[in-house]
Amino acid sequence: MTPTNRRFSEPDEKLARKLFDHFRRETRDVEGVSRPAYSDMETSSLKYLEEFAEGRGLHVEYDAAENAVFSLREDAKATQFVLIGSHIDSVPQGGNFDGLAGILAGLLCLLKAKETGVRFKRPVKVIALRGEESAWFGPCYIGSKALLGRLNAEELNARHKGDKRTLAEHMHDMGIVLEPIEQGEPLLSPSSVLEYLELHIEQGPLLIEKKLPAGIVTGIRGNFRHRNIRCIGEAGHSGAVPRAYRHDPVFALADLLTRLDDSWLTLLQKGNDLVLTSGIVGTDPERHAMTRIPDEVSFSLDVRSQSKAVLQGMREMLAQEMTTIEEDRGVRFVLDDEHCVEPALCDSRIVAGLSSAMGDLGYDPFQMASGAGHDAAVFANAGISTGMVFVRNRNGSHNPLEAMEISDFMVGTEIFYSYLMEN
Template sequence: MNATYNRFDAAKTAARLFDDVAAFSADSAGVSRPAFSAVETQTLKYLEDYARAQGLSVQYDAGQNAVFSLPEDANADRFILVGSHVDSVPNGGNFDGLAGVIAGLLCLARAKSQGIGFAKPVKVIAMRAEESAWFGPCYIASKALLGQLDDSELSAVHKGDGRDLGTHMSEIGINMNRVRQHKPLMDPDNIDCYIELHIEQGPLLIEKNMPAAVVSGIRGNVRHKKIRCIGEAGHSGAVPRAYRKDPVLAMADLLSRLDESWLTILQKGEDLVLTSGMVGTDPEKHALTRIPDLVDFSLDFRSQSADALDAMRDLLQQEVRSVERERGVKFELDAELHTAPALCDEKMVDGLSASMAKVNLKPFTMPSGGGHDAAVFANAGIPSAMVFVRNRNGSHNPEEAMEIPDLIAGTDIIFSYLTEMAQ
């Protein structure tokens, strides 16, 4: 067939796919596609309908993720896996995750329309449940695929309905016996390598005026979904400072100490970010004139260095004990959630960089501050790499502003790699 590739038509197709998914997953602000929800299932079905209309093969794996391919590659024993996730955070943006799936589908549709094959068989996966916002654990689909979901993660409860992760997974048809036995739902030996396109979640490509980049590595993280600081309630005007056991000020003291250590680590040239994104006293008790008896908060620190993560974990324990002694409070930490840092495969990074040059883009590599499914694949020993696409206003918010021509540029990089460089 060898039809001429039309970038304008590809851009129109991508824009339509994004708009349609945004329409049925719209929330009061942005979009909400909860992990293992009906909306997430609807998204997969919509992408399935598009793929079938393009003459592509569609299958569902044991994790109930949608897997797309050229018909001749549907039963390939070994393949390059391209993809990302379709769930979003609550009131999030429409491009985080979904852009990587659509980029993969565009690569398949382009190959199909032009009547050409890839250097190696390619399958595109649309994964469920990457975001930690719904249950706490992150990368649920990719961990399940590789047999890495642990028991504590399976018992994590949904932020909305309070039911555990295992129940939600079972209800959509996942064989939980294999998951609970930590057996892979997809044979890792079948995966030649993994490639993921994702919007950049920071400002670097905007500042450099570059449409895309190849990712060199992905930060790991240590997270606590809920740390509780327990103090002693009292009247805001009647209890002198010396007699107070104020959990809010104790929390602030702890976070301030961690912030100072963060700065010290950065001044030493090491990589680290630290965030407390959820903070709250008991809404049934809190009041303007009341010293609260407890406060709950989250903690998330990330680094490309495993040593830096270990150091922050130790520092957290030391500072918790110190603040407890000095302020007369007690901290209760929930189970730690941990993902190791991951380096992208050097040969793949070089190949994707060469593909950037081949499609007339200046090669550029950068690290990823956010975590991605690619880290799970990489740490399982599967060669993995990523392409970032320029995006304004960060991610995990309704203001995500990836431009379609930039997505096409990132897709061109991957298509060039799949058809020529992957060999």
């Protein structure tokens, strides 16, 4: 079906394209874009949005975590509001739409209301969050966790992958007062947020396969992650040490991943939700060689599910399998600190409202789960009613090949606008 009740016009679409093009140009890297969390680049990106919004007559302020907050001027002092948000940072050499699309969708909704002189059913504010991606420090959803008093000491002490300085040091450089964050005090009262809404590109292929421009999210997978697990063995000559006398960490890791994969398949066959990824695997190229049994291999592990029970079961199984392999192969696994996020469900009333808005635009409403994590999960787990819209996107995300069509983005934005006008 095609839309029958468009509220956004061709000039709105041209404006969206112009904004996306600006960020692609100004934050470009060797490939794709890089907007590091808690960096000057992230700050300059927020500054551009500030100047753009103020130039269009919107109110702009920064909260205590140095996230940018936008609103209609008449709603600037509202003590309760619907909050639309997403993140301004990106992964290294990532795509231009991940995160940014959610901020621009919210801004376009504000501008359309201002242009037409209409009022939303409730006050609306848009937030551009810092530091959602885990690629820079390890912890994810940093900006939203800091806002809601959920950023812990280990996360604050996490070190940047490049300069090795702590997250706390980087946040201090941005002008953020750390004491309330360190004490777990919310910088934003959850009671002030009537609802949290987030638009995001889909990071999988479902909407492509369904031939739909957008979908309504029902829930977000939680996860636990290890950035750097070490498997330590014993070095030796590749031709001189028989199998029985080897302590080979690479084959130990192969055993572990095979066992995890077998368990993954079993859980899926039983109807459980689970995905596993080991995205970083390697030996030290300075010390290891083709003819040497390595003495150590390091790897990452990312385990995700919509079920708390499945996540806990995988934690326990991981520990058990590591113990068994240590005994079988004479190696030792050393885990770094775990980073975790609880699964989150979207509010069923918001899901219904967004689905109705999608139907009013002339599309068959489609509901789906989110395999990736989002700031929305932090808001939902803080007891804030939460909803999400996904926009069709080819080639996945976290890579330069993200391919969201601006026309699809406008459909997602129209779903939000229609919902805000009716709810």
